């Protein structure tokens with residue numbers, strides 16, 4: 001993914017046509033019926049207005065003639081038509097509303113999927129750490145001052161379509177009263193309406209363009225209610241900090257939006273004056289014509305009702321907000337490529353089942369950073385070796401494993417597996433050969449079974465395998481005690497769900513990786529895999545390590561030297577360079593950085609023990 005694709009600025013175009021076309025594509029039947037209902041719901045009130053006019057004109061000859069005269073019967077017919085049209089209006093309007101919303105939901109769902117698939121398309125992960133790209137995703141989901149996803153626009157269009165049908169009908173009725181009146185009123189009202197809508201849309205663009213800032217603002221607002229942060233927020237007394245930071249950011253972000261709203265209110269006053277004058281003049285004109293006998297009372301009533309109906313054209317309200325925000329979100333969502341097929345390949349044997357991994361002159365820099373994190377790493381890891389990477393915080397250990405796993409592509413140099421350099425043509429296939437227990441491993445709010453089976457999802461029905469890896473990771477007792485065993489959801493936020501401790505989560509992550517190894521993965525990466533384990537569990541993990549990893553290549557990052565010394569080979573990383581490489585004994589004998597750090601840690605233990 002290029003930087004331009006990641007950081008595409010907010011869409012300036014409105015997706016009206018493409019969004020409507022999209023709605024007809026994803027829900028053809030419902031969209032067609034919604035459109036038909038919008039036309040009926042818009043046309044029926046015009047019919048009612050005509051019927052009322054005719055009824056009033058028919059009443060004069062009918063009055064005093066009794067209930068069973070032709071004139072009275074004609075009045076009954078008009079009344080019946082009015083009643084029927086009332087029902088038709090309400091039925092069509094209800095159908096339009098519920099179907100329009102359903103189509104909108106479908107559009108929102110499908111566009112949400114489109115964004116998810118597009119964001120998951122690159123095999124590398126750097127774009128998901130890019131704030132510009134995250135803002136694009138936020139905009140495509142309709143996140144703004146208020147959440148207004150794309151489907152809301154579809155519903156707004158159906159409401160507006162109905163309104164346009166009735167407006168054109170009412171204008172046609174006015175033309176019957178006087179030829180110039182319909183076009184003139186329609187044009188004046190439409191011009192005012194479009195201006196009102198433009199104001200709305202400007203406000204929308206401004207607030208959507210604020211997404212990046214608003215994402216930050218929302219973050220500040222949400223932290224105190226996030227379970228992960230709840231303890232620290234209380235213990236450190238941070239509620240007021242987050243409230244103040246939220247307000248301090250929110251107000252300046254909203255200043256322009258508020259200014260726009262003030263201008264808009266002023267414009268609304270002008271609108272009221274112009275329309276009031278127009279409507280008053282027309283009523284005076286109609287009244288004058290009726291009084292001088294050049295038009296009937298029925299036409300007068302019809303004209304009045306038509307004007308009243310036309311006044312609705314002026315409305316610029318929630319529907320415009322829906323169309324504005326929603327279509328903006330849709331424009332953004334539609335700018336993501338449509339990826340329909342999942343690109344996750346099944347695990348299949350690599351060219352050579354157990355291949356040497358070679359890093360050749362690797363350089364890497366994170367997007368937006370000034371300096372490289374890795375400076376020319378050369379490292380050959382033979383198949384089946386257990387390697388430990390050691391180094392101070394920020395030395396580049398995690399970054400190196402990200403490159404080896406194919407999660408990032410290097411700025412310079414190559415990662416080779418066997419004979420094949422890892423590039424975009426084979427990246428996903430290689431990734432399926434790698435399993436990991438990362439520092440920020442996934443804590444999926446799904447069942448414990450799913451959490452572990454993710455290690456090799458196609459083998460999820462391997463009950464024996466699941467039980468075996470759970471046992472190896474020391475989870476058997478934990479799972480037995482769960483209220484729904486393997487089907488317990490790992491989050492108390494859900495009914496019958498439970499919360500696991502940090503160590504239990506880590507064991508789940510280990511079991512997941514072991515399940516992947518069991519089903520053919522050839523590289524295990526572990527970044528501080530025992531950080532949350534109790535000493536007994538950690539000892540057990542490493543004592544049985546070779547048996548558990550079944551000959552796979554393993555790369556472990558750890559600050560615990562008791563763990564590190566068990567590896568066949570150790571490399572020491574310092575500021576993005578390998579400075580030492582050998583067995584524990586070699587490096588101790590060399591008396592370099594490794595020996596220094598090892599002795600420092602051993603001394604601490606001795607001090608504590610004595």
Ligand SMILES: Nc1ncnc2c1ncn2[C@@H]1O[C@H](COP(=O)(O)OP(=O)(O)OP(=O)(O)O)[C@@H](O)[C@H]1O
Pocket residue numbers: 129366367369373391392393394395396397398399400
């Ligand atoms: N996603 C990222 N975006 C930008 N910079 C990053 C990112 N991840 C890490 N860095 C930077 O890259 C450098 C190396 O980080 P890395 O996580 O590889 O170090 P490490 O040796 O694993 O550290 P630790 O022992 O603390 O886990 C650090 O200076 C860090 O700030």
